[in-house]
Amino acid sequence: MIVELDGLSRHFVVRRPTGRFRREKRVVRAVDGISFTVAAGECVGYIGANGAGKSTTIKMLTGILVPTSGRVRVTGLEPVRQRRELARRIGVVFGQRSQLWWDLPLAESFRLLAAIHRLEPAVARARLDRCVDLLDLAAFLDTPVRQLSLGQRMRGEVTAALLHAPRLLLLDEPTVGLDIVSKEALRAFLTEERRVAGTTILLTTHDLSDIERLSDRVVVVDSGRVVHTGGLAGLAAAAGVDRVLVVDLAEPAPPLEGVPGTRFLSAEAGGLRQHLALTGSAAAAVAAVSARVELRDLTIAEPDIESVVRRLYHRAAATRPAGS
Numbered sequence: 001m002i003v004e005l006d007g008l009s010r011h012f013v014v015r016r017p018t019g020r021f022r023r024e025k026r027v028v029r030a031v032d033g034i035s036f037t038v039a040a041g042e043c044v045g046y047i048g049a050n051g052a053g054k055s056t057t058i059k060m061l062t063g064i065l066v067p068t069s070g071r072v073r074v075t076g077l078e079p080v081r082q083r084r085e086l087a088r089r090i091g092v093v094f095g096q097r098s099q100l101w102w103d104l105p106l107a108e109s110f111r112l113l114a115a116i117h118r119l120e121p122a123v124a125r126a127r128l129d130r131c132v133d134l135l136d137l138a139a140f141l142d143t144p145v146r147q148l149s150l151g152q153r154m155r156g157e158v159t160a161a162l163l164h165a166p167r168l169l170l171l172d173e174p175t176v177g178l179d180i181v182s183k184e185a186l187r188a189f190l191t192e193e194r195r196v197a198g199t200t201i202l203l204t205t206h207d208l209s210d211i212e213r214l215s216d217r218v219v220v221v222d223s224g225r226v227v228h229t230g231g232l233a234g235l236a237a238a239a240g241v242d243r244v245l246v247v248d249l250a251e252p253a254p255p256l257e258g259v260p261g262t263r264f265l266s267a268e269a270g271g272l273r274q275h276l277a278l279t280g281s282a283a284a285a286v287a288a289v290s291a292r293v294e295l296r297d298l299t300i301a302e303p304d305i306e307s308v309v310r311r312l313y314h315r316a317a318a319t320r321p322a323g324s
């Protein structure tokens with residue numbers, strides 16, 4: 001396993017003033033007993049609402065944040081204790097924070113990183129050339145990082161993270177704020193990187209297209225806990241979003257309210273077509289409907305991933321105490 005988390009937690013003690021001289025101490029369970037693994041070559045999407053604990057998890061994987069409890073291994077190493085060794089094996093991109101030198105031209109940042117990683121010049125050159133080519137960096141290699149657009153900078157960040165050919169790439173919101181073209185360029189590049197180098201990827205993202213395009217599976221976190229792991233398919237149930245039963249009737253009928261295992265949503269065409277949310281088994285619901293009316297046709301619509309995740313995020317936001 002490239003990544004192994006077992007009951008990993010990180011709590012923060014925060015003090016906030018509640019009066020002139022009073023301060024309330026509160027424990028934020030940013031990560032609260034998370035367990036999952038990532039196998040070599042996999043690409044796993046780590047998703048959840050703002051404040052769910054994604055960045056805190058990534059920071060513990062890189063060794064910059066000490067866990068409160070639990071176990072974490074990355075490429076077999078213990079991140080905090082073996083941080084330097086780990087740095088040679090992983091590449092990290094935090095969408096919000098740069099690892100590049102702000103005032104130096106991009107190419108100069110790459111030279112420094114190659115020196116830090118003690119890469120053979122020929123090896124560094126070959127890898128860089130490939131990134132320059134695939135990520136279209138040539139036009140701004142000599143531009144100081146601070147003058148780059150966000151899309152240009154992120155392409156530079158990903159190149160910097162991959163220069164030493166890490167076996168694991170950790171990406172925290174790599175596409176946030178990017179234009180469509182830059183997003184696409186990055187996704188295509190990461191797909192190619194996996195194909196050619198077999199790099200394992202763990203990424204957090206708010207963008208479902210990233211997940212659909214890149215991830216083999218997802219781990220969904222909510223308030224520091226894993227609420228779903230697996231394919232995108234089971235996500236709907238985890239989010240509590242119902243599938244929709246669409247029934248076409250032989251004759252117009254009043255709204256099909258109160259059918260067991262369903263919730264009436266809407267009717268069209270004077271009641272000829274009706275939409276019912278499935279809260280139980282589809283077979284039982286269909287039996288119950290057909291006992292009431294004559295069916296002409298029926299379909300079951302899976303909720304689209306977009307609404308599922310919106311719901312998931314919405315719910316997490318609604319259940320979190322105010323101010324956190």
Ligand SMILES: Nc1ncnc2c1ncn2[C@@H]1O[C@H](COP(=O)(O)OP(=O)(O)O)[C@@H](O)[C@H]1O
Nearest residue numbers: 012028030049050051052053054055056057324
């Ligand atoms: N250094 C910190 N001190 C106090 N609270 C923190 C700190 N870092 C993160 N948190 C809190 O932990 C929770 C998880 O944060 P984070 O891991 O950044 O979430 P995400 O990346 O999923 O948006 C949030 O409630 C956040 O406010």
Ligand SMILES: [Mg+2]
Nearest residue numbers: 054055056172
């Ligand atoms: Mg974050």
